[in-house]
Amino acid sequence: MKYRYLGRSGLLVSRLCLGTMTFGNSQWGCDQEVSSGIVRKFVEGGGNFIDTADGYSGGESEKMLGVAMQDYNRDALVIATKCWFPSGNAVTQRGLSRKHIVEAAEASLKRLGTDYIDLYQFHGPDPYTPIEESLRAADDLISAGKIRYLGCSNFYGWQIAKTNGVAALKNYEPLVSAQHLYNLIRRDIEREVLPACEDQGLAMICWSPLAAGMLTGKYRGQAEPEAGSRHGAQAAITVKRYWSEDTNAMIEKLVEVSARLGKAPSQVALSWLFGDARVTAAIIGAKRVEQVAENMDAGDFDLPAEVWQELTDAMPLNMGYPYEWTDINVNATFGKAEAEPRHTVRIP
């Protein structure tokens, strides 16, 4: 297993992060026994980074992770959770108000059976709460020793930049990470979010790195996903998000490249993410222990540079405007080299 720094922080995390959205999910997930087995396989394979959220299966995911964690040294694990989704029926029980953040964090601590959360993440942007209020609440939780680091998820690029600008002005702890949808098929974050993260020194933690299972190649030739799968259970979202002729061509290329390398498509798809130094971790979700066992290989398997490029070129992202303007005019004016990143975020 290889480890990467969580953005500009001093925290080392395994580049595979274990996702626990399946834990306790009765439709497409697993029970306590399988969840504990998944955690065991992950930790024994060198993984230290585990992601959950208060919203997963109404808190069951955090509870099951809490039980599974008891077999391990708590301090050797990096536990990440989130708040934002409704945690109850009251109008106050959602979003990023100070009241909700503090109450949600306390409830997560109880369910996880721990006295601190390593990475506390704002699960989404709250359009109705000033970011100063949310940051101050998180800063207080850090001072109280209840959370160690702050991250965001599903924020826009400008929101990331603004949040850390406000944190710098007010002397609050900044965001150290962002958790976003990123995989070989959906590369939207390359436009605004990844550059914002690089600029602000945030780690990128990728969710749905296998496009909800599609990049395993198991849906090839199928008209639709099975109802009880991660993909099928949310078909209204996932089919629209992923199923197209371009996607099919991408998957055929992935299968061909994987066969050439003697790897499973899932291993190659995960490894592709690590070819970009801006990516810190990929969150692997699983409903069976064997899936984790297969995917763990990507923890220390790096793609040859030319294979990484081949996959990147197979389904290029249409950057659109204003990037096409930049491409024509800025590069012509300053020279190509000047328009490329001059240094990596991490300085030894």
Ligand SMILES: NC(=O)c1ccc[n+]([C@@H]2O[C@H](COP(=O)([O-])OP(=O)(O)OC[C@H]3O[C@@H](n4cnc5c(N)ncnc54)[C@H](OP(=O)(O)O)[C@@H]3O)[C@@H](O)[C@H]2O)c1
């Ligand atoms: N921040 C956010 O908004 C957000 C959103 C979504 C997820 N997440 C996080 O990201 C994690 C992963 O998300 P995801 O579930 O969408 O990830 P994913 O890696 O794209 O899909 C995982 C699913 O693919 C299937 N799978 C995985 N490995 C496989 C293998 N080797 N062979 C065959 N099938 C395999 C399993 O589902 P089936 O067996 O049912 O096919 C598994 O549940 C979640 O657990 C959660 O922690 C965060």
